[in-house]
Amino acid sequence: MLTYKRKLEMKKYINYLFILNIFWISACDDEFMDKYPQTSIAPEAFFKSEQDLRLYVNGLLTLPGMFQYQVDQNSDNLATTGAVEIKNIMTGSPSSQNITVGWNWGRLRNINYFLENSRQADATVEVIEHYEGIARYYRAIFYANMVKRYSDVPWYDQLLSPSDEDLYKGRDTRESVVDGIMEDLEYASEHVTTDVPNGTPGNWAVKVFYARFALYEGTFRKYHEELSLQNTADTYLGKASEIAKVIMDSGKFSVYNTGNPENDYKTLFNSQELAGNGEVILFNAYDANKDRSSDVNTGVFGTYEQSPARDLVQSYLMADGSSFTDKAGYEKFSFVEEFQDRDPRLYQTLVYPGWVRVPESSAYIPILNRNFSGYYQHKGYSNTTDNLDLGGLDFPVYRYAEVLLTYAEAKAELGTLTQADLDASVNLLRNRVEMPALMLNEANAQPDPFMMAKYPMVSGAMAGVLLEIRRERRVELAVEGYRFDDLMRYGAGKLLENIPEGMYFSGLGKFDLTGDGVPDVLLVDKGTDIPEDDNKEVNELGKLLIYYKTGTIDDNVTVYLENGEDGGTMVTETSPRDFIEPKYYYRPIPIQQIALNPNLEQIFGWE
Structure with missing residues (x-):
């Protein structure tokens, strides 16, 4: 939960950021990458201490x-x-x-503004690198979402002035943008610390997203011939399995299992307090007593x-x-x-x-x-009439279950999955609900026709077990918002x-x-x-x-x-x-933006 002190700090920062944003964000015009105006608060007046770095980065928090x-x-x-x-x-x-x-760059502007000015603070190198790592993690998430939506997009890792030629450049290639994302995530995974307040991303949260994006990009490249990037897919799949294994080997997390198969899984989604839950790596804390209600029962149920x-x-x-x-x-x-x-x-x-x-x-x-x-x-639904309980459910942002599924899927896609890998990942999730273990040889010997019909592009010696891992992912992560990206x-x-x-x-x-x-x-x-x-x-x-x-x-x-x-x-x-393939895997750049910057061109048949 947010402490009173932290809420005051956040309020102070939000007021500061509001002043800056009056000048910073002009959503769809040609000055969206301008330098800060001389009438706003100059960076040298703010980026002085560790507290300033913390306040700014906390203001970027979105979960x-x-x-x-x-x-x-x-x-x-x-x-x-x-x-x-x-x-x-x-x-x-x-x-x-x-x-x-979707074509909105204001958040990137705020992130790059911080990265350009954070080094001038009077703080230790470790502290500065920690907050830079958080900001680069946020930039990686921003660009990951842009790549998922548009594929090729302009890459900006610094502030621009109206005279900069790059302000009106065209799309950078997916390969170069993803390289930038991976560099940001690598930096963040090396420099963000584990000692962070509840409800804010620390090193392990960074690593979860690192593995998630690597799996996304690896499988996207493998199954999308229109990109002509199949030969690079294994690089990302290897990174996904590597980072997931680091999290698994840390011993910091475990599948939530009290031996109650009829309730343990459900508990993750109707809990008033996820702090201390060994499966939850990052959570969004809600508390109706603090004007932060989680009551979405009318939408879910x-x-x-x-x-x-x-x-x-x-x-x-x-x-x-x-x-x-x-x-x-x-x-x-x-x-x-x-x-x-x-x-x-x-x-x-x-x-x-x-x-x-x-x-x-x-x-x-x-x-x-x-x-x-x-x-x-009723997953995520609070079966109660208590208004405080209705508004107090925490949301699990990153679960260890996802890490286990990432590891198993990446290994299966690489063709290196073993029964020991399954026992250390998928079968831990099945064990929680007392489901029989997934057996590698049995799954590969008799792939399920129902699953084969859904995913005809899956083939090879690991096809059967890969299909079961996809089923497991759909079931374990059902209605948590993963399915569209997976498809x-x-x-x-x-x-x-x-x-x-x-x-x-x-x-x-x-x-x-x-x-x-x-x-x-x-x-x-x-x-x-x-x-x-x-x-x-x-x-x-x-x-x-x-x-x-x-x-x-x-x-x-x-x-x-x-x-x-x-x-x-x-x-x-x-x-x-x-669903027109490959066109509908992507979105067009809004026509207003093309008018502002003719160097931006539509791709994949969009007009």
Whole structure:
């Protein structure tokens, strides 16, 4: 949690930074890299001490928070009624004229301003290098996001004046920009210390992102022929496994496991205090008592924009380690059937039959609604009515689980993965929930057809185990905001063409949604008038059945089914999606920026 002293320091710095930013940031004009004006606070008046360095760098702090649980609306993990970018792109007419967000350099300007002036402070070399390392870590994150969005972008590692020729230069190559990112991360990993306040990045957090980006870039290069960089992929995959192994060998972190497989995983996402949790390398602390609330329950749980997709449900293994999609007739399993004997992480991520919502005492009956899947997420949801608890959940920014998955995936991509590697990584995560261990030879001998169909580019002797590691990553990191980036680096954008589906219903009639064998809802045809409560049917428990009018998406009904009254999966939308490769792995530079700087050219077919 933020201390009172630190909050005062932050307030002082924010006021200072606000004064500077009046002059610094002119979001989309041609002076975005200007030197600081003479009327602002000159750097020699501020960068005098270690405290000044700390205040400035603390002012640059940005951490993913509770809304990260909603980022997967961009992926195949969730259905959404929201106007998310990738859905709009696939169903519309995208161009540089209507995709105008993302090309913002103000944050880079602030980072480079610090790096240019930090050396003049009266502090030890170690202190200066620590804060420079944090700033370069932030610059690496900034550029990593730019590369993921645009690929080739101008690289600026110093401040510019209006007369500098580089102010209007064109794109630098992806290779050169990524070299700069890796140099920044290497410097930060060598100079940032481990002794930092809770909620701020230290050396281990830097290393987690270092490994994450190296894995991203290595796999992106491997699976994207349009870059012609496949021959350099292994360099980044090797670095990813190397840095992940350093973290693993440090002995500083461990998978959170108290021997309670039904709750340990869930605890990471509904905790009021993650400080001291051996799995959490960096967290974002929330406290409703300090006007910093984490309450996003209305976004995560319910029928507001997002709902989990059936494809995610089907990705979880059975409790015995076999594939759910190997079961005969799985495509027509009911809600209750598909939650039976599954990987416990499914129950700890999504609402399951029999789940009880506080303050109720009986099982929750999922509310069915138009354009929603019927599934509900409770990972990151605080099942309480206590307002302080609602606002006090900490968010795990970096988990040791990600490091283990990075290590296993990088080794598998390199073709050097061993059973010992799996036992030291993926199988620690499976052990937490008492799932059978992933066996290297068995996975490679019989790759899962369900997974092979998703990722046809995966091949070679390690194909089977690599597919299982990808499944493990999707399951372990579900709805934490990783899935879209994963699909992009896998070259699996075509999966986003599949419109998310919801629960399966065989047709009209009564259905049990709580798992007690007693019907809870009644689906009626679109021409039926839903009766008043006095005339509704009552189930064996003496409770009124919940009625829903059923039809297709064009009908004036409550529940959309694939085949209307004849049943099928719940329909979330019907607009055809088209993911154009390789174009849609990238975004155009907004047309306004091209007008300001004609040296910037569109690539990959964007106009």
